[in-house]
């Protein structure tokens with residue numbers, strides 16, 4: 001029997017949480033995101049059909065996968081995705097998917113690429129799929145560790161700049177002091193595109209939203225300074241303030257508020273992370289066990305995360321047969 005061999009290429013990217021500045025960052029305000037020790041792994045090989053985890057997929061849908069394939073002049077491929085990140089949990093599953101898929105595609109096509117290329121192409125895919133986005137998620141998943149957007153220049157090492165519709169995002173790598181974070185997942189899937197759209201409408205209709213977005217930007221700059229001084233207590237207070245501003249912007253929900261309020265007893269600060277409306281919250285704490293316990297008692301799903309993890313990597317290029 002005539003067997004063809006196809007090389008398979010695997011890459012993985014970390015998830016992330018946004019420490020401060022979500023939503024406002026869509027409008028060019030500052031933000032900080034940290035990569036976490038939960039990853040999404042993508043393996044690709046040539047195929048005559050488009051399959052994801054063995055299932056045939058229509059190549060013309062509007063998914064991140066189809067957009068990334070067509071941007072690389074591909075219509076078919078065999079793709080396998082393994083993820084420790086729940087979609088819609090606010091922990092960067094789409095950013096990790098876009099960046100690991102792109103990295104594995106570039107290897108398969110023998111195209112030279114660096115992290116900036118991956119971050120910028122992944123941002124393009126997210127922007128188009130969501131209708132509006134910032135490059136914070138895709139940059140954090142690509143570069144790993146800590147990413148600051150539009151931060152004071154002395155606080156980080158410059159990585160790259162993204163621009164869209166008059167907004168500019170200068171992206172920096174920043175040092176991350178040792179801190180303990182607990183994530184609390186609400187169990188409710190958050191729909192980033194629709195929440196981002198809701199904020200856009202609010203901003204168009206009311207100067208109150210515009211002021212809240214400015215205020216989130218100011219609090220985030222203060223948070224960046226606190227982070228650089230390793231001032232955990234002040235950083236925690238600013239995180240909680242950031243949560244209140246996000247709640248006023250209309251992106252929290254009862255479940256998130258409940259988990260944030262419950263965690264505060266044992267934390268320096270707590271807030272929703274990512275788009276909100278469900279998804280997850282984070283707490284900065286020295287008592288992770290107690291925070292996990294209270295999150296569980298209040299109906300959430302807690303886990304302790306490690307930060308300072310590496311970004312997208314390229315792991316294998318093994319030969320497989322079909």
Ligand code: PMV
Nearest residue numbers: 022023090092133134274275
């Ligand atoms: O919930 P996530 O992981 O998709 O994060 C969304 C973050 C936003 O600031 C709301 C949107 C963006 O593109 O920055």
